[in-house]
Amino acid sequence: MHCPFCQSPDTKVIDTRVSEDGYTIRRRRECIKCSKRFTTQESMVLMVVKRSGNSELFNREKVISGVRKACQGLPINEESLKQLGEDVERDLRSRGVSEVKAEEVGLAILEPLRQLDEVAYMRFASVYQHFNNLDDYSNAIAKLKAARQN
Incomplete structure (x- = not known):
């Protein structure tokens, strides 16, 4: 996952939560290079x-x-x-x-x-x-x- 701020490919997951519907995973990430945080969502495509x-x-x-x-x-x-x-x-x-x-x-x-x-x-x-x-x-x-x- 690339950082949306500095485009660095080095990020780490800080927190992971499954959504209420159970089909989406929300991940809180932090860029190792610029230390900024951002959220991603992953879902299974049907x-x-x-x-x-x-x-x-x-x-x-x-x-x-x-x-x-x-x-x-x-x-x-x-x-x-x-x-x-x-x-x-x-x-x-x-x-x-x-x-x-x-x-x-x-x-x-x-x-x-x-x-x-x-x-x-x-x-x-x-x-x-x-x-x-x-x-x-x-x-x-x-x-x-x-x-x-x-």
Whole structure:
């Protein structure tokens, strides 16, 4: 790590802390040459591979935004949406891979959303899983009912 003040490559770590979300490490450093202190943050990069083949950084806010649309008009608070976004990110990161397909992100959303609200789940699933007719909805409802009984 180069010192941002004098560009010296010789720095030492004074303090290390893991962030609240557990995905970022904050390090307090000191330059050996000029004795100035600075902070760095390290985080594991999680990339999402889109259907087009392009990759982009995972963005929890995009997950929350998509789920928010499915929850429109339902009595679901913002804190629940944020928690769902954290749960989805935790699930994806726990897989120990640096890239996930966009389809995997959608699948990771489905179960926590079903637990949050079944109507929002059906709305999201109908778009995500491309429901084309009433049979698709009927099958999804039957699966919801079966899951409720288990």
